[in-house]
Amino acid sequence: MSTDQQDRNPRDLNLYAPLPDYVRHQQAHAASLSAVPLDPVTQTFVPGFVTAQVSSDYNARQVYNAKVKDKVLMLDNPAKESADKKERKQNRRGTRRMTAREKREKKVYEVPADCQDYALFIPLHNLWLQYVEELFGRQGNAITHAQKLVKADYHGAIMTVVRSKCHSYIGVTGIMVQETENLFRIVTEQNRIKAVPKAASVFSFKVRNEVYTIYGNHIRYRAAERAAKKFKAKPTIDL
Amino acid sequence: MAYNPQFPHPKAKLFLSHSSFSAKNPRHQAIISTHPFNHEAEVFLPNTSIKDIEKIFDGISGFYYRADLPLSFFLSQKVINQYVRSGGHGSGPVQRRDEFNYNFKTKPLYPLSGNLIAQSIGGGIDTDDVVALEGNGNLILSVTKDTYEQLGLPGKAAQFGPDKQRFVVQIDLTAKSMVPGKKGYDRIKWCFENTLNKKFTFFIASVNSSTGVTEEIEFPGEVEPSKIPLKRTLHESRGILIPDLNGIKTISTEDEWKQEALDFYEWLGLAIHLFANARKSSSVQLNQWQNVQNNIKRSCRSVRFIIPIARAQFDRKRMHNTMDWLHTNLPSRTNSRYITVYLYFTSITAASSLILAYHICAYSSQNLNPTHALWASFTVWGFQDSPISWRHQEHGHLVSGENHYTFVTWPDETYVLYQQLGTLDAYS
Numbered sequence: 179m180s181t182d183q184q185d186r187n188p189r190d191l192n193l194y195a196p197l198p199d200y201v202r203h204q205q206a207h208a209a210s211l212s213a214v215p216l217d218p219v220t221q222t223f224v225p226g227f228v229t230a231q232v233s234s235d236y237n238a239r240q241v242y243n244a245k246v247k248d249k250v251l252m253l254d255n256p257a258k259e260s261a262d263k264k265e266r267k268q269n270r271r272g273t274r275r276m277t278a279r280e281k282r283e284k285k286v287y288e289v290p291a292d293c294q295d296y297a298l299f300i301p302l303h304n305l306w307l308q309y310v311e312e313l314f315g316r317q318g319n320a321i322t323h324a325q326k327l328v329k330a331d332y333h334g335a336i337m338t339v340v341r342s343k344c345h346s347y348i349g350v351t352g353i354m355v356q357e358t359e360n361l362f363r364i365v366t367e368q369n370r371i372k373a374v375p376k377a378a379s380v381f382s383f384k385v386r387n388e389v390y391t392i393y394g395n396h397i398r399y400r401a402a403e404r405a406a407k408k409f410k411a412k413p414t415i416d417l
Numbered sequence: 418m419a420y421n422p423q424f425p426h427p428k429a430k431l432f433l434s435h436s437s438f439s440a441k442n443p444r445h446q447a448i449i450s451t452h453p454f455n456h457e458a459e460v461f462l463p464n465t466s467i468k469d470i471e472k473i474f475d476g477i478s479g480f481y482y483r484a485d486l487p488l489s490f491f492l493s494q495k496v497i498n499q500y501v502r503s504g505g506h507g508s509g510p511v512q513r514r515d516e517f518n519y520n521f522k523t524k525p526l527y528p529l530s531g532n533l534i535a536q537s538i539g540g541g542i543d544t545d546d547v548v549a550l551e552g553n554g555n556l557i558l559s560v561t562k563d564t565y566e567q568l569g570l571p572g573k574a575a576q577f578g579p580d581k582q583r584f585v586v587q588i589d590l591t592a593k594s595m596v597p598g599k600k601g602y603d604r605i606k607w608c609f610e611n612t613l614n615k616k617f618t619f620f621i622a623s624v625n626s627s628t629g630v631t632e633e634i635e636f637p638g639e640v641e642p643s644k645i646p647l648k649r650t651l652h653e654s655r656g657i658l659i660p661d662l663n664g665i666k667t668i669s670t671e672d673e674w675k676q677e678a679l680d681f682y683e684w685l686g687l688a689i690h691l692f693a694n695a696r697k698s699s700s701v702q703l704n705q706w707q708n709v710q711n712n713i714k715r716s717c718r719s720v721r722f723i724i725p726i727a728r729a730q731f732d733r734k735r736m737h738n739t740m741d742w743l744h745t746n747l748p749s750r751t752n753s754r755y756i757t758v759y760l761y762f763t764s765i766t767a768a769s770s771l772i773l774a775y776h777i778c779a780y781s782s783q784n785l786n787p788t789h790a791l792w793a794s795f796t797v798w799g800f801q802d803s804p805i806s807w808r809h810q811e812h813g814h815l816v817s818g819e820n821h822y823t824f825v826t827w828p829d830e831t832y833v834l835y836q837q838l839g840t841l842d843a844y845s
Contacts, residue, residue, distance in 0.1 A: 341566045348569035348612065417566055 289355060289363065289371055296367050299334070299353040306334030310385050320388055327390055328397075329405045332357060335383045337364055340391065343378035343417050350374055357401045378417045427816050430845045432836040433678055435668050439830050447808075448822060448834065453552050454536045454803040456620070459689055460795040463659040479631040481622035484642035488548065488609040488617070491535075491556055491590065493637075494597065500533040500623050500634065501554045501590045533634075535621040542802040543578060543814045548617050549804050552624070554591035559804040560584055560613075569608045577813030577841040585804065585811065652692055660684055662792050666827055682835055685794060685823065796823040806844045813841030820844075 228246050229238035259267070268274060281287065313330055314323050338351040350372050356363035362381065364372045374381075376394035383390055393415050399407055436444050490496060535550040547559045558572070565572060565584040572586035588605060589595070595602050621642075623632045636642050664677045801818035805811060812820055819839045826832040838845050 343566060345565075345569050345571050348567065349607065 287356070287358075289365070294365060294371050295369050296352065296365055299355055299365055302334040302355070303336060303353050304334075306332075307385070309334075314386070323385075323388070324390060327385075328409060329407075331401055331405075332362075332383075332392075333401075335385075337362065337381045337383045339374055339379055340382045341380040341417060342374075347372075347374050347379055359400045360398055380417070427840040429817075429819065429840055430838045430842070431679075431682070432838070432845070433675065433833065434836070435831065435833045437829075437831045438826070445824070445832070445834070448836070449797075450552075451808045452797070452799055452806065452820070452822070453534050454549060454800045454805075455797050456800050457798040458795060459692075459798075460793070461685065461689060461692075462793050464791050479622070479647040480644055481620055481631065481647075482634060482636075482642040482644055483618065483620055484636060484640050485616040485618050486535075486621070486636075486640060487614055488556075488558075489606065489614070490637065490640075491550060492595075492602075492606055492609060495635075496533070497590055497595060501550075502532075533621070533623050535619045536800055536803060537617040537619050538800075538802070539618050540802065541814060542804060542812070542818060543583075546613075546617075547802055547804055548619075550590075550621075551805070551809070554589060555809070556588040556590055557804045558586040558588070560586065564613065567612050569612050570605060575813070576811050576843055577815075654692070659791060662825070662827075665825075665833060666792075666831070668833075678833060678835075681825075682823070685796075685825075689796065792825055792827050794823055794825040797821060801839075806838060806842050807836070808844060810842065810844035812839075812843070815840040 224246065225242055228242050232238040232241050276284070276286070310327075310330070313326050318326075332354050333356070335354050336352065337354050339347045339349065342348050350364060350366060352364040352366040352372065354362050354364050355371070360376055362374050362376060364374060366372055376398050379394040381392045381394060383392075395415075395417070396409070396412055397404060434444070438445060491501075532552050532554070533550055534552050535548075537546075537548040539545075540547050542559060544561075546561060546564050549557045549559075551557065558568075558570075559575065560568060560572075560583070562582050562584065565586070568586065570586045570588070572584045574581050575583035575585050577583070597603065597606070621634065623634045624630070625632055631647075634642070660681060662681060665674065665681055668674065799806065799820040801814060801820075803812055803818070803820065806820040812818065817839050818841075819837055820842065821837050823835040823837075824832050825835070
């Protein structure tokens with residue numbers, strides 16, 4: 179799909195807007211492209227031949243339409259693409275994926291220096307508060323809220339490191355901007371991004387005059403994984 | 418048939434050393450001044466009279482405060498500049514009272530226990546958080562694992578106790594960087610105001626490092642300190658058999674000397690114990706042996722490890738036997754005209770201990786009664802919950818946290834020093 183800026187009209191950005199015209203045209207074009215090349219002799223010969231061969235117990239026309247018409251029978255496995263041909267095809271397309279090393283070098287997942295601004299993330303925090311309000315609903319007590327929070331997303335929460343085995347992490351407070359498998363990236367009020375490991379740390383945040391505590395050792399999973407994970411009780415909350 | 422498991426004794430240690438007050442490199446000053454947290458001192462003077470005593474020991478006075486302070490008190494600039502940094506590090510030798518005309522050629526080897534000293538009380542060194550401030554401005558926080566994980570200050574795991582269950586944080590208040598605006602100072606201040614803002618009960622004293630005199634401290638308004646003066650009580654008794662210490666005075670490296678010294682130490686401990694009991698219950702006659710036995714029995718119930726005996730176990734029967742045996746084995750003499758005097762001081766700081774040492778030395782070398790002046794001894798007890806013992810070495814508490822010392826001096830200024838340490842101590 180084309181992503182040109184000119185094609186986007188403000189009214190067409192509605193989620194329920196109809197598909198643009200070129201898509202509908204492309205559909206017909208795509209159908210014609212994927213059509214199998216047919217010999218005209220086959221086209222005339224096959225229907226007659228098959229219907230004649232079918233035994234009288236079955237409806238010949240129906241059998242032909244269901245089993246033969248527009249169907250392709252592979253007589254042999256298609257030729258496998260060799261590795262370098264595949265790579266050439268990929269490179270030609272121009273959609274080469276980045277390796278992990280390249281991602282690290284290019285700092286794809288890090289917050290750029292000009293965005294390390296606490297004020298910039300305050301709207302995110304407000305959004306998170308609304309999200310939590312929706313999550314909790316109107317009813318419920320602290321226990322049910324806590325259970326919901328286990329699977330919730332924390333991006334935008336104002337977190338504080340309350341306990342840690344490493345003394346320098348204690349007291350780090352700010353809006354959480356990134357969550358990875360083992361880390362929370364928090365932007366502090368001094369406009370610095372602090373990467374706090376989840377292991378051997380205890381975090382807390384305040385929602386609706388209730389303070390919730392997260393034991394970092396127990397949530398060392400990616401945010402998406404955590405939503406689907408069944409949590410078992412760990413033997414200790416000791417760091 | 419009951420089986421009682423036999424565990425090895427927790428080994429306490431006793432260091433014996435000997436020197437002289439007028440030696441070239443005086444060790445006594447180092448020993449006394451690097452032992453900052455003391456709470457009791459006792460003086461044992463055989464064969465003397467009250468008149469002599471009063472003349473000499475009148476000059477020892479002082480006071481300390483008991484206050485509930487938050488730790489941020491020690492960090493306030495006023496306290497640092499006025500009390501902690503003042504006087505410098507051992508600026509001068511302790512001044513003596515002129516009437517004794519003493520000439521100690523002392524060179525301060527260590528910060529002369531001066532300035533602000535504080536020790537938090539009420540928490541055990543093995544169970545709770547303990548805070549202490551040494552004379553040289555070193556604030557020591559010996560904290561539990563829970564507190565350390567919330568505190569936010571760098572520290573090391575303590576040597577004693579279960580693995581990584583206790584941590585020691587040391588802060589040098591006299592460093593140049595202890596000024597508001599510096600990152601280190603601000604971090605410490607934040608921690609004391611947010612993560613560890615509870616109030617500790619301290620025994621706190623400000624000692625002038627050159628004169629050894631305790632001075633007043635100004636506390637912030639909301640603190641209600643109680644000023645406690647140095648209490649001195651005096652007891653005397655007649656008819657106590659005093660052992661003759663000539664055998665110990667002639668120092669030798671043989672086992673016999675060591676054994677005699679240890680025996681005397683036990684005797685001294687028992688004698689002090691009797692006096693201590695007398696201190697608690699006024700009407701006790703120490704002459705009669707039977708009464709002595711009763712006293713020992715009574716005081717056994719309230720056992721506080723005051724007694725500086727080398728063995729950790731306190732066996733009543735053995736004590737009787739030992740006392741008996743000591744009386745028979747150590748040559749002793751007594752003169753009914755003279756009395757044994759026992760002085761007891763509370764809450765003594767190291768500087769005062771040093772002054773006390775000089776006074777005792779002065780007394781014993783005065784040779785007021787040359788025929789009867791035998792020996793003099795004084796003992797200083799350190800806090801059982803003190804985080805350090807001698808020379809900034811770490812100190813812990815297992816069965817007991819004893820860290821005290823005894824000087825036994827003779828008229829010619831020679832002395833034998835006994836240093837008693839509990840099991841968990843890094844000094845030994």
